[in-house]
Amino acid sequence: MNEVKKFFADAFRHLGNNRPVPEIEVRFYPYAGLHHTIRVRSGRVYVRLSDICKGAPPDVLRALAFVLVARLLGKRIPDVHKRVYQDYSVTSEVMRSSDLARRRRGRKLISSAQGEAYNLDRMFTKLNRRYFDGRLAKATLTWSQRRTRNILGHHDRVYDTITISKTLDSLDVPEWFVEFILYHEMLHIKHPARLINGRRYYHTSAFRQDERRFPHFSDAQKWLERVARQRKVPRARAA
Ligand SMILES: [Zn+2]
Incomplete structure (x- = not known):
């Protein structure tokens, strides 16, 4: 926590124009989502960060600090921090409902690798x-609690969990397509994100090269588009 402070x-x-750095108190708080607050009271700054961020890497927490302080001071958020935090929030907001359910019930109880149509294990x-x-x-494998619309798979490094959208747990979806989505997430285990100039790259060229080894790769791309059309979202993807 001292590091976060x-x-x-x-x-x-950086953002305060040589004003003295105020006293700062930072706490994690079990907000319902990825939500944070920053406020000033009697010259002291009080920060509450969503406890979803507890396991976030240092560069993400640093980026978040800049995002919140910029917001407080009415300053423009530096691009690099904005991007790092956005990248993070996309993946951590993903399938939040299953994350929340997992925490509410305790992780051990949710072992739903066995779906109605497919068994992820x-x-x-x-x-x-x-x-x-x-x-x-x-990794721990689980079907999402909800039918998530545009994100079909997600690998959570902190919890070492792969979540696959329940949308795919149906015999109307070909097995090879579910395999492709899971394969994509498994590649995230093999290829950890690379940090270059403060930005994280999840889909490196080595990752993309491996991804193309999947025999149904081009069919899978067509299915991704098809799923996107059905869901009326810009483009379905695996995160
Ligand atoms: Zn991905």
């Missing part, structure tokens, strides 16, 4: 053998 002090130094084992020589560490 330091990020806020840094942000005040079995699929993982098969893909692991076929494309990773069986060497990929087993």
Whole structure:
């Protein structure tokens, strides 16, 4: 937490036009979503960060400090911080309902790898053998609680969990397409995000190259477009 406080002090130094850095208090708070507050009372700054961010990497927390301090001071958010935080918020807001449910019920209770149509554990084992020589560490696999619209899969490094949208747990969806979405998320385990100039890259060229090894790759692209059309969203994707 002291480290997080330091990020806020840094942000005040950078954005505060030589004003002295105020006393800062930072706390995590169980907001219902990825929501944060910053306010000043009697010259002291009180920050409450969504506890979803507890496990966030330092560069994300630093970016968030700049975002909030800029908001407080009515300053423009520096682009680099804005991007880092946005990238993070996209992935962590994704399938938030299942994250929240997981925390509400305790993680252990939700082991819903077995769906109505497909079993994610079995699929993982098969893909692991076929494309990773069986060497990929087993993640926790779960179907999302809700039918998420535009995000079909998500890998959460902090919880070592892959969540696949319930939308795909249907015999109307070909097995190879579900496999492709899971394969994409498994590649996130193999290829951790790379940090370049403060920006995280999740889909590196090595990642994309591996992704194309999937035999149904181009069919899968067509299905992604098709799913997007059905859902009336710009484009379905795997995060
Ligand atoms: Zn991805």
